Amino acid sequence: xxxxxxxxxxxxxxxxxxxxxxxxxxxxxxxxxxxxxxxxxxxxxxxxxxxxxxxxxxxxxxxxxxxxxxxxxxxxxxxxxxxxxxxxxxxxxxxxxxxxxxxxxxxxxxxxxxxxxxxxxxxxxxxxxxxxxxxxxxxxxxxxxxxxxxxxxxxxxxxxxxxxxxxxxxxxxxxxxxxxxxxxxxxxxxxxxxxxxxxxxxxxxxxxxxxxxxxxxxxxxxxxxxxxxxxxxxxxxxxxxx
Numbered sequence: 001x002x003x004x005x006x007x008x009x010x011x012x013x014x015x016x017x018x019x020x021x022x023x024x025x026x027x028x029x030x031x032x033x034x035x036x037x038x039x040x041x042x043x044x045x046x047x048x049x050x051x052x053x054x055x056x057x058x059x060x061x062x063x064x065x066x067x068x069x070x071x072x073x074x075x076x077x078x079x080x081x082x083x084x085x086x087x088x089x090x091x092x093x094x095x096x097x098x099x100x101x102x103x104x105x106x107x108x109x110x111x112x113x114x115x116x117x118x119x120x121x122x123x124x125x126x127x128x129x130x131x132x133x134x135x136x137x138x139x140x141x142x143x144x145x146x147x148x149x150x151x152x153x154x155x156x157x158x159x160x161x162x163x164x165x166x167x168x169x170x171x172x173x174x175x176x177x178x179x180x181x182x183x184x185x186x187x188x189x190x191x192x193x194x195x196x197x198x199x200x201x202x203x204x205x206x207x208x209x210x211x212x213x214x215x216x217x218x219x220x221x222x223x224x225x226x227x228x229x230x231x232x233x234x235x236x237x238x239x240x241x242x
Contacts, residue, residue: 004027004029005028005029005031005075005079005081005083006023006028006029006083006085006086006223007030007031007085007086008020008023008030008033008086008088009087009115009119010033010034010035010062010090011032011034011044011088012032012040012057013040013044013188014186014189015088015183015212015215016086017032018213019215019219021044021051022217023084023086023219023220023223025051026224028083028224029054029055029079030056031055031058031079032044032045033057033059033060033062033071033089033119034059035060035062035089038057041059042057056078058071058074062089062115062118063110063111063114063115064118068119069122072119081130082123083132083133083134084133084136084223084224085133085135086136086138087115087116087120087135087138087160089111089112089115090112091107091111092108092153093107093153097151100151105151105152107152108153108156109155109156112156112157112160113155113159113163116137116160116163124167127171127174128174131175132175133175133176134177134178134224135167135176135177135178136178136179136222137160137161137163137178138180139158139160139161139164139181139182139233140153140183141182141235141240142157143158143159143161144158144182160180161180164178164231165231168230168231177222177223177230178230179222179231179232179233179234180232181218181222181233181235182236182237183210183237184204184235184236184237184240184241185197185204185209185237185238185240186210186212186215187211188212197209204238204239205242207238210237210238214236218234
């Protein structure tokens with residue numbers, strides 16, 4: 001078992017999986033959270049273990065505070081510490097605002113924003129005792145610029161930016177750094193069915209969609225490689241919103 005532990009929510013697939021693998025490669029034991037796909041979670045755990053570190057998957061709903069508290073307590077009891085937290089879990093329920101019902105609004109706010117509060121609270125208590133830690137909140141370029149049909153998603157991701165900056169100011173004296181990443185169009189299951197991919201390329205200077213590994217590299221920079229960056233929002237978007 002390593003003396004360093006990373007926790008990645010939504011870590012079984014896509015960006016979360018890439019982040020978990022990158023942190024394992026850097027020598028961290030890794031715990032991933034997942035919501036439903038046990039087969040994908042188990043596959044990710046096996047890939048993480050190939051780097052010679054410990055890995056474990058915990059199935060729980062990050063939008064349920066009771067479930068979060070129960071599972072974070074189990075993780076802390078077993079591993080004794082949490083050095084890195086990546087608040088990555090997220091969903092979409094897109095619709096034009098005039099047609100968006102309360103269920104779509106609340107589902108996205110609860111999973112994408114409230115979960116960061118629920119998960120960060122017990123983890124920060126551990127990091128404060130350690131007097132060290134690094135947190136990355138997964139925002140989005142639409143949290144910076146907004147987007148048609150994504151009022152709920154944009155609001156949640158913008159909320160994460162304010163959350164990040166506030167925590168960075170509160171926790172800096174305890175040697176806990178808090179940053180956010182704002183991905184652009186990343187090739188994942190969430191974006192694979194987009195119909196206007198070619199049209200989007202016209203607005204991206206690098207002329208390609210990003211990969212989960214592009215985001216994972218930024219996570220590693222903010223958590224492992226850098227010790228003097230906090231309160232920042234790193235846009236990893238190929239230049240989309242220059």
